[in-house]
Amino acid sequence: MSTRIAKPAARMRKQPRQARSIATVEAIIEAGAHVLSELGWAGFSTNKVAEAAGVSIGSLYQYFPDKLALVEAIRRRHFDHVLSVIREAAADEKPLKQFARELVRGMIGAHSIHPTLHQVLLDEAPGDRGSRAAHASFQARYLEHYAAAVAQYRKRRKDTETMARVLSSAVEGVIHNAARRNMLDAPELQKQLIELICAYVSGQGVRV
Amino acid sequence: MSTRIAKPAARMRKQPRQARSIATVEAIIEAGAHVLSELGWAGFSTNKVAEAAGVSIGSLYQYFPDKLALVEAIRRRHFDHVLSVIREAAADEKPLKQFARELVRGMIGAHSIHPTLHQVLLDEAPGDRGSRAAHASFQARYLEHYAAAVAQYRKRRKDTETMARVLSSAVEGVIHNAARRNMLDAPELQKQLIELICAYVSGQGVRV
DNA sequence: CGAGAATATAAACAGGATACTCACATTCAT
DNA sequence: ATGAATGTGAGTATCCTGTTTATATTCTCG
Numbered sequence: 001m002s003t004r005i006a007k008p009a010a011r012m013r014k015q016p017r018q019a020r021s022i023a024t025v026e027a028i029i030e031a032g033a034h035v036l037s038e039l040g041w042a043g044f045s046t047n048k049v050a051e052a053a054g055v056s057i058g059s060l061y062q063y064f065p066d067k068l069a070l071v072e073a074i075r076r077r078h079f080d081h082v083l084s085v086i087r088e089a090a091a092d093e094k095p096l097k098q099f100a101r102e103l104v105r106g107m108i109g110a111h112s113i114h115p116t117l118h119q120v121l122l123d124e125a126p127g128d129r130g131s132r133a134a135h136a137s138f139q140a141r142y143l144e145h146y147a148a149a150v151a152q153y154r155k156r157r158k159d160t161e162t163m164a165r166v167l168s169s170a171v172e173g174v175i176h177n178a179a180r181r182n183m184l185d186a187p188e189l190q191k192q193l194i195e196l197i198c199a200y201v202s203g204q205g206v207r208v
Numbered sequence: 209m210s211t212r213i214a215k216p217a218a219r220m221r222k223q224p225r226q227a228r229s230i231a232t233v234e235a236i237i238e239a240g241a242h243v244l245s246e247l248g249w250a251g252f253s254t255n256k257v258a259e260a261a262g263v264s265i266g267s268l269y270q271y272f273p274d275k276l277a278l279v280e281a282i283r284r285r286h287f288d289h290v291l292s293v294i295r296e297a298a299a300d301e302k303p304l305k306q307f308a309r310e311l312v313r314g315m316i317g318a319h320s321i322h323p324t325l326h327q328v329l330l331d332e333a334p335g336d337r338g339s340r341a342a343h344a345s346f347q348a349r350y351l352e353h354y355a356a357a358v359a360q361y362r363k364r365r366k367d368t369e370t371m372a373r374v375l376s377s378a379v380e381g382v383i384h385n386a387a388r389r390n391m392l393d394a395p396e397l398q399k400q401l402i403e404l405i406c407a408y409v410s411g412q413g414v415r416v
Numbered sequence: 417c418g419a420g421a422a423t424a425t426a427a428a429c430a431g432g433a434t435a436c437t438c439a440c441a442t443t444c445a446t
Numbered sequence: 447a448t449g450a451a452t453g454t455g456a457g458t459a460t461c462c463t464g465t466t467t468a469t470a471t472t473c474t475c476g
Contacts, residue, residue, distance in 0.1 A: 014451090018444065021452060040332055042250035046435060056454045061436065116331070123327065123388070124248055159396060166382055166400040173381015174374055180331070188367060192374040196408045203407035222422090226473065229423060254464060264425045269465065 010076060011069040011130075013062060025063050027053040032074045037114035041124035046070070072131050075121050079138045082110050082118070086142065090149040099149055100197040107175050108184055115179035118172070143168065153201050167200060218284060219277040219338075221270060233271050235261040240282045245322035249332035254278070280339050283329050287346045290318050290326070294350065298357040307357055308405040315383050316392050323387035326380070351376065361409050375408060 016022045031053035036044050046067055050057040064070045085106035089099055111118060127135060146164035154160065174193050178184050224230045239261035244252050254275055258265040272278045293314035297307055319326060335343060354372035362368065382401050386392050 016452090018451065020444080024452080040250075041248070042332065045433080047433090057436080058438085058454055059452075062452070067435070119327075119331065123324065124250065124332070159400060162394075162396045162400050165385070166397065166404055169382045169385030170378035170404060171381070173379070173384065174377045176381065177373070177377030186370075188370050189374065192367060192370050195411060196374055196378060196404075199407040199411035200404045203403060224423090226422065228473075232423080253462075255462090265465085266426065266467085267424055270423070275464070 010073045011065060012073075013065045016063060021063070024053075024055055024059055027055060028060055028063070028070070029073050029077060031055075032070055033078065033114050033117055036071075036074060036120050036125070037117040040116075040120055041126075044071075044125075068126070068128050068131075071125050072127065072134075074117075075125070075127070075131065076134070078110075078114075078117055078121060082107075083138065083141060083145075085110050086145045090145045090152075093152065096153045096198055096202055097194070099153075100194045100201075103149075103171070103197065104190055104193050107171060108190065111175055111179050112184050115182075115184065116176070119176050150201060163201075167197065170196065170200075218281040219273060220281075221273045224271060229271070232261075232263055232267055235263060236268055236271070236278070237281050237285060239263075240278055241286065241322050241325055244279075244282060244328050244333070245325040248324075248328055249334075252279075252333075276334070276336050276339075279333050280335065280342075282325075283333070283335070283339065284342070286318075286322075286325055286329060290315075291346065291349060291353075293318050294353045298353045298360075301360065304361045304406055304410055305402070307361075308402045308409075311357075311379070311405065312398055312401050315379060316398065319383055319387050320392050323390075323392065324384070327384050358409060371409075375405065378404065378408075 016025050028049060032044075032049045035049050035052055039048070044067075046060055047057050049070070050060045053060075060070070064073070086103065089103040089106055094102075143161070143164050146168045147160050150163045150167065151157065151160050154163070171193065174189075174196070175184070178186070178189055183189055224233050236257060240252075240257045243257050243260050247256070252275075254268055255265050257278070258268045261268075268278070272281070294311065297311040297314055302310075351369070351372050354376045355368050358371045358375065359365065359368050362371070379401065382397075382404070383392070386394070386397055391397055
């Protein structure tokens with residue numbers, strides 16, 4: 001009980017101990033993210049990942065017991081990243097405009113390396129029974145942060161949760177779509193997305 | 209030159225002539241849409257489609273020369289549907305609120321049968337060289353309708369195109385996300401989506 | 417009715433891709 | 447220098463895929 005491993009480190013066949021193997025594992029995860037984003041779940045094969053990582057297939061199976069464990073590792077890394085972005089954007093008490101700006105900037109950053117990874121992870125890639133729980137918890141915390149932000153700029157406590165859902169999926173939709181068209185860093189698109197967020201959150205509730 | 213076939217009817221091996229075969233083809237396309245939506249492109253195999261359609265694999269190849277031709281037929285049918293929805297919503301000159309309501313209602317309708325078909329068609333499914341053109345033309349007309357609507361409710365002629373892009377992908381994102389969670393017909397979600405549209409389009413341009 | 421056309425069937429094929437193992441080679445820490 | 451850690455990649459076994467084809471059934475129309 002002296003040393004405690006921070007994270008269960010996903011399901012791994014063995015822990016990398018030397019710097020060499022740590023780099024290998026990192027390369028595999030990175031290459032996996034790349035393949036997943038580029039070829040989708042259909043094109044995601046362990047051999048292809050190993051090749052893209054510049055590593056033999058045997059090395060991959062030295063650390064990851066199977067394909068799913070690898071996907072899980074990729075998922076965890078990406079979700080941690082996204083979560084930190086929204087958490088930081090929603091932290092402190094800042095003007096709405098600034099929140100929107102930081103959110104958009106961060107989200108774009110999180111998607112610009114592996115543009116379609118997020119969607120593939122959400123839509124295509126399966127998960128073993130254990131990762132469903134992790135996935136759900138991610139979604140929950142994700143929404144919580146959005147909800148916190150919405151609540152902060154809204155008097156009406158009413159539809160906070162639904163608003164968070166709508167806002168988050170709208171933002172994701174725009175980012176995802178822009179990523180597909182290689183328009184992630186078009187400045188006028190960023191501006192419009194920020195405006196969308198501000199308009200919706202600060203909206204005076206048009207009667208519908 | 210007496211009788212004219214309205215649409216090139218996709219790439220087909222032969223035209224169905226009797227009522228029986230027309231029904232068969234329809235069943236195949238419908239089953240294809242179902243499989244595509246349910247299993248994604250990775251799980252989309254001709255044998256599976258034939259089985260889902262309650263038809264032998266041979267019948268499928270009687271009308272569709274190959275897998276891609278089938279996807280193309282599915283794509284065309286779905287896109288025609290979506291296009292008609294947005295076109296009708298943007299038609300005439302109606303108040304913003306009504307436009308938003310009709311758009312949301314129609315989009316939800318177009319997605320409620322095969323919830324994830326749209327995304328799969330856009331993201332996963334490949335297309336032969338010829339269908340890229342059709343795809344692009346669909347996207348263009350799709351955006352045109354959105355742009356027309358935006359222009360109608362906006363004085364500033366400036367960012368119309370970008371706004372159309374942002375708006376359309378935001379709406380798609382919300383719908384897609386709701387579909388994944390089986391929340392497509394939650395009324396409060398519809399209400400919020402309508403509000404999002406109204407707030408953004410009628411927004412007074414918050415200084416960003 | 418009946419002949420030929422249209423439509424439907426499903427077994428079979430050929431080929432490829434896949435996840436994963438294993439026996440062995442190399443490099444590290446001490 | 448020795449054992450542990452790490453890396454290799456050809457090989458295996460399995461499953462699936464798209465597609466053809468020879469045959470059977472049903473329809474159309476004179």
